[in-house]
Amino acid sequence: MKVLYPFVAVVALVLIAFIGASLPGGQYLFGVVFPILAFAIFLVGFINRIMNWGKSPVPFRIPTTCGQANSLPWIKQNKFDCPSTGFGVIVRMFLEIVLFRSLFRNTKAEMLDGPKIVYGATKWLWLFSLLFHYCFFVIVVRHLRFFTDPIPGFVQALEFGDGLLQVGTPVLYQSDVVFVIAILFLFLRRILLRQVNYISLPADYFPLFLILGIAITGILMRYFIRVDVVVIKELTAGLASFSPKVGDINPLFYAHLFLVSTLLVYFPFSKLMHLGGIFLSPTRNLANNSRMVRHENPWNNPNIKPHSYASYEDEFREFMAGADLPLDKPLEPAPEEKEEKAE
Amino acid sequence: MADTKVEQMSVNVVKEPSLMTGAVPTKDWMDVPAVFKPGNYCYPGKPSIMEYHNNHTLPGLFGEAREFAYEDEDWKLPENWKEIIINGIKERLDKFRSFKVYMDICVRCGACADKCHFFLGTGDPKNMPVLRAELLRSIYRNEFTKAGKMLGRLAGARELTIDVIKEWFMYFYQCTECRRCSVFCPYGIDTAEITMMGRELLHLLGINTNWIMEPAANSNRTGNHMGLQPHTFKQNAEFLLDDIEEVTGVRINSLNFNRKGAEVLFIIPSADVFAEPGIFTFMGYVVLFDHIGLDYTISTYSSEGGNFGLFTSNELMKKLNGKMYAEAKRLGVKWILGGECGHMWRVIHQYMDTMNGPTDNLEIPKSPLTGTVFDNAATTKMVHISEFTADLVHHNKLKIDKSRNDHRTVTFHDSCNPARAMGLLEEPRTVINAVCNNFYDMPENTIRESTFCCGSGTGLNTGEIMDIRMRGALPRANAVKYVKEKHGVNTLACVCAIDRATLTSMNEYWNPEVEVAGISELVGNALIMDGEKERESGLRFEPLAGTEG
Ligand code: SF4
Numbered sequence: 001m002k003v004l005y006p007f008v009a010v011v012a013l014v015l016i017a018f019i020g021a022s023l024p025g026g027q028y029l030f031g032v033v034f035p036i037l038a039f040a041i042f043l044v045g046f047i048n049r050i051m052n053w054g055k056s057p058v059p060f061r062i063p064t065t066c067g068q069a070n071s072l073p074w075i076k077q078n079k080f081d082c083p084s085t086g087f088g089v090i091v092r093m094f095l096e097i098v099l100f101r102s103l104f105r106n107t108k109a110e111m112l113d114g115p116k117i118v119y120g121a122t123k124w125l126w127l128f129s130l131l132f133h134y135c136f137f138v139i140v141v142r143h144l145r146f147f148t149d150p151i152p153g154f155v156q157a158l159e160f161g162d163g164l165l166q167v168g169t170p171v172l173y174q175s176d177v178v179f180v181i182a183i184l185f186l187f188l189r190r191i192l193l194r195q196v197n198y199i200s201l202p203a204d205y206f207p208l209f210l211i212l213g214i215a216i217t218g219i220l221m222r223y224f225i226r227v228d229v230v231v232i233k234e235l236t237a238g239l240a241s242f243s244p245k246v247g248d249i250n251p252l253f254y255a256h257l258f259l260v261s262t263l264l265v266y267f268p269f270s271k272l273m274h275l276g277g278i279f280l281s282p283t284r285n286l287a288n289n290s291r292m293v294r295h296e297n298p299w300n301n302p303n304i305k306p307h308s309y310a311s312y313e314d315e316f317r318e319f320m321a322g323a324d325l326p327l328d329k330p331l332e333p334a335p336e337e338k339e340e341k342a343e
Numbered sequence: 344m345a346d347t348k349v350e351q352m353s354v355n356v357v358k359e360p361s362l363m364t365g366a367v368p369t370k371d372w373m374d375v376p377a378v379f380k381p382g383n384y385c386y387p388g389k390p391s392i393m394e395y396h397n398n399h400t401l402p403g404l405f406g407e408a409r410e411f412a413y414e415d416e417d418w419k420l421p422e423n424w425k426e427i428i429i430n431g432i433k434e435r436l437d438k439f440r441s442f443k444v445y446m447d448i449c450v451r452c453g454a455c456a457d458k459c460h461f462f463l464g465t466g467d468p469k470n471m472p473v474l475r476a477e478l479l480r481s482i483y484r485n486e487f488t489k490a491g492k493m494l495g496r497l498a499g500a501r502e503l504t505i506d507v508i509k510e511w512f513m514y515f516y517q518c519t520e521c522r523r524c525s526v527f528c529p530y531g532i533d534t535a536e537i538t539m540m541g542r543e544l545l546h547l548l549g550i551n552t553n554w555i556m557e558p559a560a561n562s563n564r565t566g567n568h569m570g571l572q573p574h575t576f577k578q579n580a581e582f583l584l585d586d587i588e589e590v591t592g593v594r595i596n597s598l599n600f601n602r603k604g605a606e607v608l609f610i611i612p613s614a615d616v617f618a619e620p621g622i623f624t625f626m627g628y629v630v631l632f633d634h635i636g637l638d639y640t641i642s643t644y645s646s647e648g649g650n651f652g653l654f655t656s657n658e659l660m661k662k663l664n665g666k667m668y669a670e671a672k673r674l675g676v677k678w679i680l681g682g683e684c685g686h687m688w689r690v691i692h693q694y695m696d697t698m699n700g701p702t703d704n705l706e707i708p709k710s711p712l713t714g715t716v717f718d719n720a721a722t723t724k725m726v727h728i729s730e731f732t733a734d735l736v737h738h739n740k741l742k743i744d745k746s747r748n749d750h751r752t753v754t755f756h757d758s759c760n761p762a763r764a765m766g767l768l769e770e771p772r773t774v775i776n777a778v779c780n781n782f783y784d785m786p787e788n789t790i791r792e793s794t795f796c797c798g799s800g801t802g803l804n805t806g807e808i809m810d811i812r813m814r815g816a817l818p819r820a821n822a823v824k825y826v827k828e829k830h831g832v833n834t835l836a837c838v839c840a841i842d843r844a845t846l847t848s849m850n851e852y853w854n855p856e857v858e859v860a861g862i863s864e865l866v867g868n869a870l871i872m873d874g875e876k877e878r879e880s881g882l883r884f885e886p887l888a889g890t891e892g
């Protein structure tokens with residue numbers, strides 16, 4: 001169920017697009033209205049979510065220190081896994097976001113007879129996540145060619161680099177191949193690793209299938225079905241300038257576009273927001289300097305006061321005097337009081 | 344002691360079918376309710392203790408004091424328990440960005456799954472950090488997100504029921520807030536943060552454990568967890584001077600209490616004057632300060648470095664911690680020195696100044712012996728004993744005879760909090776290497792930022808849950824065993840009072856023959872004191888190398 005439902009949902013989306021785009025007016029709906037709407041929802045939703053996170057304060061400075069802290073001058077600090085300055089934090093975040101530093105630490109624990117637990121390094125998740133995200137990024141940037149005229153130099157450069165192997169016509173982009181492999185890896189991992197399988201939700205499979213669907217429809221269009229790129233560009237460039245022209249395009253294109261629209265709408269309401277959230281994670285984006293620089297908590301409650309020394313001494317004064325502990329208020333054994341107590 | 348014999352346990356952890364050993368549960372986790380049976384939960388706070396909290400610490404945060412048992416069907420929750428929880432979640436989402444962001448961004452990649460000692464030891468799926476967080480996240484989705492409201496279980500949402508509350512209690516008290524998961528998570532998601540929120544929420548319904556609430560009440564009233572009243576605290580500490588004299592031949596006269604005008608206020612975890620092997624650590628502190636002639640005093644009012652508020656709620660943490668600065672001000676000291684304790688140092692390092700600062704009366708700590716200014720404590724004005732001692736040995740201010748620790752082959756347990764919430768890694772090692780000839784670190788994946796919890800932190804070191812504790816301690820014990828077999832390690836050093844108790848139980852169970860020692864004990868052993876006699880034993884009266892027989 002966890003896997004089947006999301007799969008069916010994505011297949012259904014493709015069918016809806018196929019059928020919808022063939023109905024009168026459907027091409028406009030799926031080619032213009034939905035994408036614009038989806039993009040708007042994505043933008044507003046994304047910004048909203050970030051603002052919403054930002055609204056909650058960071059009351060305490062809670063970095064997870066992953067190395068030696070800034071301490072005595074002769075002790076070598078691990079400046080990037082345990083930064084104490086703004087610059088250090090920037091480097092830490094850079095390593096985290098661009099190179100997936102923490103995932104690189106990953107190990108796999110196994111319980112052997114004895115009992116004996118062994119920890120092996122495992123870099124597969126790190127590698128394939130990195131590939132997945134970079135391919136995704138490259139592909140998105142490559143698609144800028146559909147929305148710009150003239151096509152910016154960096155897009156062309158990227159395309160050239162991506163097709164460096166010069167295989168086939170049209171030139172095969174490495175990113176397309178690696179992307180699909182990476183998606184399949186992430187999917188198989190979710191199915192085969194029993195721990196990951198057990199924690200997975202339909203909401204984890206859905207985006208995988210969705211993105212796979214986008215990749216497959218895109219690849220079919222580029223390498224196999226060979227759709228008319230000129231008409232498509234007329235539409236997409238038109239979308240970017242808000243004067244779209246709908247020509248006669250292969251329904252596969254509408255399926256591709258509809259899946260992308262779905263992804264855009266789905267994005268801000270799902271775990272995909274980790275894209276934004278990683279920047280706001282307090283265990284990573286704060287310097288470990290809370291003994292050095294005061295960190296303010298906007299809702300710190302000044303009315304929470306410790307049990308006072310005065311009341312402590314009041315309660316234990318006699319004992320303290322008996323044990324020669326210094327007193328703030330001297331012990332005056334008022335005889336009447338003593339009698340009262342005795343009663 | 345643990346209910347399951349170690350021989351049996353050794354087989355169980357490997358063979359019993361669990362997610363750790365290769366079996367896959369047949370039911371979805373949402374369909375598996377928590378079952379309470381003797382040994383898998385801690386007892387609730389005694390009504391008298393909870394009464395005390397409701398009247399004297401923080402009224403309104405701990406629910407109603409009442410008699411009930413966790414094995415009961417009915418936990419006597421308030422009528423509007425659901426509303427309390429939902430409002431409680433809302434309030435915390437608005438107060439803690441960590442909580443809000445971590446509710447949203449987990450991708451269930453599973454990188455954290457096998458990083459938790461409780462999962463490694465129990466194989467219980469809900470002890471995977473990610474699932475522990477999902478226990479709360481599923482409710483968050485149901486109540487606060489559009490996807491959860493629309494799609495329900497498909498989006499990982501579920502309804503809040505009494506069973507959910509029970510499950511929270513079980514698993515938020517099988518998390519020691521050790522933060523190991525957060526090291527490995529690609530977004531730094533810290534399940535400890537979620538556990539803290541979960542525990543705060545449960546407190547609102549009067550769901551708690553006596554093992555945490557009673558020491559917290561004691562700490563508020565008498566100044567320390569043990570409930571030692573001022574005269575007893577002083578007597579306990581002074582009693583140890585006799586032992587020092589017997590071992591070294593030197594009578595120490597510098598120990599003093601509540602003295603105004605001292606340069607330094609020294610705050611220890613109170614267990615160090617109360618129970619073995621903490622008392623040996625205490626002897627080490629006292630010997631060291633006497634050796635260097637430090638102008639210090641110990642307070643009976645602020646006689647607890649530890650802070651069970653950290654395991655309870657941020658409000659209680661603040662209240663208990665407030666004594667430190669208050670006492671420093673009253674006594675007019677220049678700065679504060681803190682003893683060896685793990686969670687105490689998380690509170691001092693990451694919370695104290697924010698909660699109870701700024702101090703206007705203290706000065707930036709400066710070692711009177713070396714002149715070193717501790718800039719890293721410029722605002723908190725509090726220095727860790729390992730930092731202080733490391734600085735002393737670096738400047739050769741101590742007369743040391745390392746051979747007096749030759750009967751010990753030492754390894755070092757990085758306590759979770761100093762390691763992952765402070766970055767105190769080299770200082771303790773510097774000190775150990777300065778006073779011991781035989782030091783070997785445990786394997787890389789089990790120390791420093793990847794260190795394993797003792798399995799009993801956050802107020803779980805009670806006899807009620809020994810099996811769970813010993814399972815949770817297994818990864819740590821295993822690494823100790825490794826160096827024991829490889830290098831003949833017989834001493835597990837640490838800078839934590841909870842560890843001194845819990846690692847001792849752990850070793851008795853998993854690694855008999857390995858003793859646990861605070862680092863300051865090792866320092867005390869090695870210090871050459873003025874006028875001392877020929878030493879034949881260490882501070883715990885154990886024979887030194889070459890003197891046996
Ligand atoms: S490592 Fe982080 S993102 Fe991955 S499952 Fe664990 S908490 Fe979620």
Ligand code: SF4
Pocket residue numbers: 458459460461470471472475517518519520521522523524525534535538
């Ligand atoms: S904080 Fe520690 S005990 Fe809690 S879930 Fe993470 S690894 Fe486990």
